[in-house]
Amino acid sequence: MENVAIFDSPGKGRGLKASKEFWAGDVIFSEPSIAAVVFDSLAERICHSCFRTQDKLQRCGQCKFAHYCDRTCQRAGWAEHKQECASIKSYGKVPNENIRLVARILWRLDKEGSMMSDMQIVTLEELEDHISDMQEDELKDFKVDIHNYLDYWPRTSKQHTIDDISHIFGVINCNGFTVSDQKGLQAVGVGLFPNLCMVNHNCWPNCTVILNHGNQSAVNTMFHSQRRIELRSLGKIEEGEELTVSYVDFMNLSEERRRLLKTQYFFDCTCEHCNNHIKDDLKMGGREVDGVKPTEEQVKEATDYCFEMMDKMDKARLNGNYHEVVKISKECLEKTEPVLSDTHIYQLRMWSTLSEVQAYLQYFDDAADYSRKMVEGYMKLYHPNNAALGMAAMRAGVTHWQAGEIEIGHGMVCKAYAILMITHGPLHPITKDLEAMRMQTEMELRMFKQNEYVYHSMREAALKNKPMAMMHEPRSVEEGIKNLFHRKK
Numbered sequence: 144m145e146n147v148a149i150f151d152s153p154g155k156g157r158g159l160k161a162s163k164e165f166w167a168g169d170v171i172f173s174e175p176s177i178a179a180v181v182f183d184s185l186a187e188r189i190c191h192s193c194f195r196t197q198d199k200l201q202r203c204g205q206c207k208f209a210h211y212c213d214r215t216c217q218r219a220g221w222a223e224h225k226q227e228c229a230s231i232k233s234y235g236k237v238p239n240e241n242i243r244l245v246a247r248i249l250w251r252l253d254k255e256g257s258m259m260s261d262m263q264i265v266t267l268e269e270l271e272d273h274i275s276d277m278q279e280d281e282l283k284d285f286k287v288d289i290h291n292y293l294d295y296w297p298r299t300s301k302q303h304t305i306d307d308i309s310h311i312f313g314v315i316n317c318n319g320f321t322v323s324d325q326k327g328l329q330a331v332g333v334g335l336f337p338n339l340c341m342v343n344h345n346c347w348p349n350c351t352v353i354l355n356h357g358n359q360s361a362v363n364t365m366f367h368s369q370r371r372i373e374l375r376s377l378g379k380i381e382e383g384e385e386l387t388v389s390y391v392d393f394m395n396l397s398e399e400r401r402r403l404l405k406t407q408y409f410f411d412c413t414c415e416h417c418n419n420h421i422k423d424d425l426k427m428g429g430r431e432v433d434g435v436k437p438t439e440e441q442v443k444e445a446t447d448y449c450f451e452m453m454d455k456m457d458k459a460r461l462n463g464n465y466h467e468v469v470k471i472s473k474e475c476l477e478k479t480e481p482v483l484s485d486t487h488i489y490q491l492r493m494w495s496t497l498s499e500v501q502a503y504l505q506y507f508d509d510a511a512d513y514s515r516k517m518v519e520g521y522m523k524l525y526h527p528n529n530a531a532l533g534m535a536a537m538r539a540g541v542t543h544w545q546a547g548e549i550e551i552g553h554g555m556v557c558k559a560y561a562i563l564m565i566t567h568g569p570l571h572p573i574t575k576d577l578e579a580m581r582m583q584t585e586m587e588l589r590m591f592k593q594n595e596y597v598y599h600s601m602r603e604a605a606l607k608n609k610p611m612a613m614m615h616e617p618r619s620v621e622e623g624i625k626n627l628f629h630r631k632k
């Protein structure tokens with residue numbers, strides 16, 4: 144690992160710094176997982192080996208718990224599953240995801256020792272567990288997990304001390320990384336990547352982490368079909384500069400980010416953006432019309448009203464009541480849009496939800512307008528190379544394309560592509576999707592400029608075939624990946 148070095152970061156404990164200069168999109172390091180498991184709730188819908196979402200999965204004939212795409216995935220996952228399979232059978236039930244993950248880690252540790260690859264810069268023993276920082280009720284759940292773990296762990300496997308076991312539980316509690324599906328659109332599991340645990344947080348970071356499940360058809364790379372994360376640079380990083388990622392979504396107000404970081408990761412954020420409350424005013428601001436600003440009271444009233452309606456909107460969405468979602472949010476926006484700024488985070492939430500729901504209901508013009516407002520707001524708040532901004536631009540590109548607004552659609556797709564080339568890299572499946580979209584929209588734009596009639600008739604035919612199907616049910620938003628590390632509720 145010649146690219147990074149461990150150092151003492153002032154006020155933060157250990158951290159990682161760059162050993163050389165990096166530029167936007169550089170992969171600083173790439174790291175395979177020590178172990179990863181599928182969430183309890185998705186155990187039957189996600190392949191336990193490649194973590195892809197599949198309609199039809201085959202069940203492991205032995206434990207009847209693990210599911211796989213096919214024999215190839217089952218064989219690839221056997222080393223990880225072998226002992227787990229036998230333990231589930233003799234335990235007679237399936238322990239929760241935390242217990243399954245800890246057991247997988249300890250089996251691997253027993254087999255390979257604490258340095259599992261040349262790239263690993265820290266042992267599991269050296270990672271923080273923060274057990275002494277835990278609150279009483281958290282500690283209670285923690286002890287229940289350990290108790291169940293002891294029942295599950297086979298007597299024939301190597302026995303560990305309670306301290307060693309607790310330590311691993313503590314490590315995954317604060318550093319269990321949220322594993323997404325192949326396309327990075329849905330959180331499907333949790334895994335452990337030790338080097339990544341060494342990267343400190345900053346609300347305005349210079350790096351981003353992306354999961355790449357690897358190329359199953361690649362036979363030459365050492366990462367063949369291995370799930371791994373990449374730490375990628377978001378801009379120029381000087382030699383010696385600390386490397387940081389953001390553990391929480393910057394869309395939260397500084398106070399809320401600090402609260403989340405304190406309760407979930409046990410530290411007080413002292414980053415520049417928190418200390419100076421940077422962009423909080425935009426996120427909660429009022430709209431200026433002809434030089435006149437609404438009073439603080441008016442803004443507060445509209446904010447509170449929005450908050451209340453958002454709750455109703457979310458409930459309707461979860462119930463699949465999409466027409467109700469549209470009714471509630473349109474009513475709310477009618478009242479609050481004249482008062483609140485176009486970067487107000489509640490307005491952004493409503494526009495985002497509305498654009499998704501309207502696209503699903505096939506009101507593409509409406510969906511396109513809301514998605515554009517969303518992206519324009521995001522651009523004023525997020526770092527220009529933020530992955531969430533890139534994904535939002537991608538969604539806006541698709542809805543504009545669906546609405547027949549090919550010029551804006553192509554522009555949005557290009558914008559998304561430029562961001563994802565940095566945050567995800569050219570080999571990520573979602574970047575490849577975008578590349579195909581970019582070529583398609585470019586071709587259509589050329590056609591549009593030559594002959595609008597031909598363009599529109601071709602678009603209608605294309606819509607019927609839905610080549611850019613992103614029209615999944617708009618329920619998955621809440622399951623989206625907002626936090627870097629997974630926290631069990």
Ligand SMILES: [Zn+2]
Nearest residue numbers: 190193212216
């Ligand atoms: Zn699979």
Ligand SMILES: [Zn+2]
Nearest residue numbers: 203205206228
């Ligand atoms: Zn099995």
Ligand SMILES: [Zn+2]
Nearest residue numbers: 346412414417
């Ligand atoms: Zn901060």
